Amino acid sequence: MISISHLSVAYGAIVALDDVSIEAPTGAITAVLGANGAGKTTLLRTISGLVKPRSGSITANGHALIGERPDTIARLGIAHVPEGRGVIAEFTVEENLRLGALGAKTNVTAGLEEQYTLFPVLKERRKQYAAQLSGGERQMLALGRAMIANPQILLLDEPSLGLAPLVTQDIMNTIKTLCANSGLTVILVEQNAKSALKISDYAAVLHVGKSIAVRPAAEVAADESLRSYYLGMAE
Amino acid sequence: MIANILTNRIVNDIAGGTAQGVIIGLVALCLVLVWRATRVLNFAQGPMAMFVTYIGMTQMDHHANFWVAAAISVAVGFIFSALTEIVIVKPLYHKAEINPIVVMVGMFTLLEAVASAVWTNIPRYPTAPFSSINFQSEGNPTGLSPLSTFQIGAALAIMTLVAILFNYTSLGLKLRASALAPEVSKLLGIRVGRLLTLGWGIAGAVGAVAGVVISLNPGGLAPNMLDAMFILGFIAAAIGGLDSPLGALVSGIVIGVVMQLINDYWNSNYADMVAVVLLVVVLMLRPQGIFTKNSTRRV
Ligand SMILES: Nc1ncnc2c1ncn2[C@@H]1O[C@H](COP(=O)(O)OP(=O)(O)OP(=O)(O)O)[C@@H](O)[C@H]1O
Numbered sequence: 001m002i003s004i005s006h007l008s009v010a011y012g013a014i015v016a017l018d019d020v021s022i023e024a025p026t027g028a029i030t031a032v033l034g035a036n037g038a039g040k041t042t043l044l045r046t047i048s049g050l051v052k053p054r055s056g057s058i059t060a061n062g063h064a065l066i067g068e069r070p071d072t073i074a075r076l077g078i079a080h081v082p083e084g085r086g087v088i089a090e091f092t093v094e095e096n097l098r099l100g101a102l103g104a105k106t107n108v109t110a111g112l113e114e115q116y117t118l119f120p121v122l123k124e125r126r127k128q129y130a131a132q133l134s135g136g137e138r139q140m141l142a143l144g145r146a147m148i149a150n151p152q153i154l155l156l157d158e159p160s161l162g163l164a165p166l167v168t169q170d171i172m173n174t175i176k177t178l179c180a181n182s183g184l185t186v187i188l189v190e191q192n193a194k195s196a197l198k199i200s201d202y203a204a205v206l207h208v209g210k211s212i213a214v215r216p217a218a219e220v221a222a223d224e225s226l227r228s229y230y231l232g233m234a235e
Numbered sequence: 236m237i238a239n240i241l242t243n244r245i246v247n248d249i250a251g252g253t254a255q256g257v258i259i260g261l262v263a264l265c266l267v268l269v270w271r272a273t274r275v276l277n278f279a280q281g282p283m284a285m286f287v288t289y290i291g292m293t294q295m296d297h298h299a300n301f302w303v304a305a306a307i308s309v310a311v312g313f314i315f316s317a318l319t320e321i322v323i324v325k326p327l328y329h330k331a332e333i334n335p336i337v338v339m340v341g342m343f344t345l346l347e348a349v350a351s352a353v354w355t356n357i358p359r360y361p362t363a364p365f366s367s368i369n370f371q372s373e374g375n376p377t378g379l380s381p382l383s384t385f386q387i388g389a390a391l392a393i394m395t396l397v398a399i400l401f402n403y404t405s406l407g408l409k410l411r412a413s414a415l416a417p418e419v420s421k422l423l424g425i426r427v428g429r430l431l432t433l434g435w436g437i438a439g440a441v442g443a444v445a446g447v448v449i450s451l452n453p454g455g456l457a458p459n460m461l462d463a464m465f466i467l468g469f470i471a472a473a474i475g476g477l478d479s480p481l482g483a484l485v486s487g488i489v490i491g492v493v494m495q496l497i498n499d500y501w502n503s504n505y506a507d508m509v510a511v512v513l514l515v516v517v518l519m520l521r522p523q524g525i526f527t528k529n530s531t532r533r534v
Pocket residue numbers: 011014015016034035036037038039040041042043083191
């Protein structure tokens with residue numbers, strides 16, 4: 001369970017988040033939808049401690065996160081796959097995965113084996129540089145590297161970015177399976193509302209820095225009046 | 236036949252040049268390590284190494300043996316460099332208006348001033364555990380002495396250790412990740428700040444090894460003992476590519492050998508000039524250096 005309340009973030013004079021409150025229940029996928037510049041990335045970066053908020057609070061599994069360093073927050077079991085995936089291109093697939101285990105201080109060998117079972121394509125390519133992977137494979141690597149840390153909370157920033165529709169579907173299904181199998185709490189930031197709503201339990205909409213109530217994903221999907229707020233929607 | 240080769244003038248120059256070149260390579264390696272970790276060109280590297288070399292080697296005046304004195308230099312080199320990162324460099328990361336280079340140049344001047352105040356400008360000559368008289372082959376001198384052999388061995392051993400640490404250990408993977416992708420590394424739970432400090436510490440220890448070895452050479456231990464070496468090390472690092480430890484070593488050796496050949500066959504006054512010309516040519520043809528891959532940054 002992660003609960004964000006009355007969160008405000010500004011970059012100098014630009015207010016990116018204005019009194020945002022969102023709750024993401026344990027073991028569920030909560031989508032955060034919104035158009036370009038709505039503040040989605042800022043929200044995740046604030047949870048991870050990369051951005052300091054002006055006011056508000058964030059608690060995850062009982063820990064107050066604000067003021068903690070990003071690496072401390074990560075070691076509390078919060079994995080963040082950043083926008084653009086954050087795969088280290090100069091590292092091999094295996095080095096990227098190892099790094100995830102080393103950062104979280106989980107068992108490297110067992111973790112690698114587990115991720116290779118989940119993502120056989122990563123095993124095939126384990127000696128290749130991440131720079132040589134396709135977009136979909138990179139996203140799998142980013143997911144594997146996050147999951148090797150055995151996180152309780154997974155933050156995903158636009159996993160569908162730049163992927164073909166079929167690959168997007170594949171990634172979304174993978175996320176759903178991960179969540180179902182491990183009781184993971186997921187915050188899924190997306191512009192691709194259609195794909196995200198399909199696998200999400202709850203959805204919140206961000207509109208120029210303001211949050212619009214978290215509701216069951218099916219309700220949000222059905223609500224025509226909300227649609228204009230997340231115009232990035234791929235129909 | 237073998238004796239002829241061992242005492243051949245060019246072969247001797249190559250051997251002697253290599254002994255100098257590996258030290259240039261060590262200095263270049265320090266610069267590369269610091270550059271890779273924090274994107275700072277540490278202009279104070281030479282004086283920092285000089286300073287800690289003094290601290291260790293002057294223990295020999297108090298009857299410490301050479302190896303103990305050298306170990307003190309290396310340990311103090313590690314600590315001093317790591318502290319420099321914590322106290323001076325880290326606070327400047329987020330202050331764009333103060334360039335760390337300017338601060339490091341200030342530190343350069345300060346350390347040399349303090350060293351001449353404390354230890355004077357008169358060189359000291361620590362007793363080396365190895366002779367500097369060249370090995371003989373059938374009555375003729377070869378290009379290497381026990382001291383220069385030790386010098387090459389020590390430098391190659393340090394290079395190998397650093398290469399193993401960075402490329403084959405978990406700590407090395409974390410060090411490289413922190414330098415390449417600090418933000419992503421933090422998101423994975425890596426204590427990036429600590430690892431960057433460690434990177435500086437390792438560079439400082441490597442610099443101390445270079446300082447100790449140079450203090451055994453004819454110039455001895457003096458406040459400006461590393462100035463010329465630092466310039467050559469900088470040239471080697473730039474030629475090899477600031478991101479490439481292997482490039483640092485290879486270019487260091489090439490510069491050492493070329494300079495030795497120029498000294499011997501032409502005019503020693505031209506040696507430094509040729510090194511600079513070499514630098515200019517390489518920077519014009521390949522500004523990123525010879526050994527740096529056309530970099531694919533993180534995606
Ligand atoms: N580092 C920054 N400095 C200044 N302004 C920023 C910075 N990062 C984001 N912003 C501004 O904050 C607002 C929210 O940006 P954010 O990146 O959080 O949006 P987003 O919803 O993730 O957008 P996108 O869908 O394009 O990724 C935007 O107006 C953006 O221009």
